[in-house]
């Protein structure tokens with residue numbers, strides 16, 4: 001490892017600074033082997049089985065032969081430098097990329113042994129099973145009640161008003177929001193705080209009884225208190241759902257996930273138990289990233 005000594009000056013005293021590592025000079029491309037992920041990328045009885053996945057934006061290949069299993073009811077965190085493909089890969093799991101004209105997906109992507117990209121697949125039903133929470137809270141400009149009731153209504157999940165009321169209450173309770181909003185369900189959702197809006201979006205996702213919740217940097221627009229609430233919620237929800245979270249915060253990945261997947265330049269470099277990734281990663285690029293040498 002290269003080290004660099006620098007000199008720091010304070011109170012007219014000059015001292016030798018501790019050696020700080022500098023980034024390895026070798027280009028990452030020469031360290032990464034396409035299609036090879038170190039650690040434990042596979043699982044017994046996976047919820048998602050993903051093999052040799054490639055994603056193109058026009059001619060540009062954003063995801064390069066990634067293979068990964070996502071286990072039932074695990075929380076897996078996707079981390080890596082900006083632009084390495086975390087969100088692109090996440091959006092393959094419920095075909096959110098379909099809305100981007102120039103985007104094409106190759107490889108085998110299975111959810112419970114069913115092909116996610118089967119042309120005959122009902123994408124609305126897929127997205128009810130695999131819900132999504134975005135970076136920026138995006139409630140509909142409707143009442144709190146109607147935001148949560150929207151999905152159950154369009155999926156015909158409640159025959160009677162009382163059934164719908166029960167789904168709304170149950171979803172808001174699971175999202176840790178019921179006590180804060182039970183007396184103002186008719187108030188407009190856009191008047192809530194950012195943290196409340198994000199928990200409302202989580203309630204909206206939960207209301208259609210998903211099996212998986214995808215979260216794309218769900219706390220990046222939230223303050224530390226709202227972030228802590230969403231993280232508590234992730235821990236509670238992990239008992240019932242499979243959760244995949246993209247995060248720029250390594251502390252957050254360490255707090256909420258069972259396994260962590262490290263992406264670099266469109267490759268999946270390492271997947272391991274989260275404790276291992278943050279204490280003794282198997283790949284030198286993962287180590288460089290978690291020790292802050294780039295990213």
Ligand SMILES: Nc1ncnc2c1ncn2[C@@H]1O[C@H](COP(=O)(O)OP(=O)(O)OP(=O)(O)O)[C@@H](O)[C@H]1O
Nearest residue numbers: 057062080081082083084085086087088089100102
């Ligand atoms: N709609 C798009 N059209 C063209 N290229 C795109 C599009 N979305 C993403 N890309 C490119 O694909 C690559 C991966 O981007 P992606 O957003 O998946 O990375 P990321 O790891 O989630 O980044 P960040 O952490 O900054 O959100 C980048 O080179 C990006 O510029």
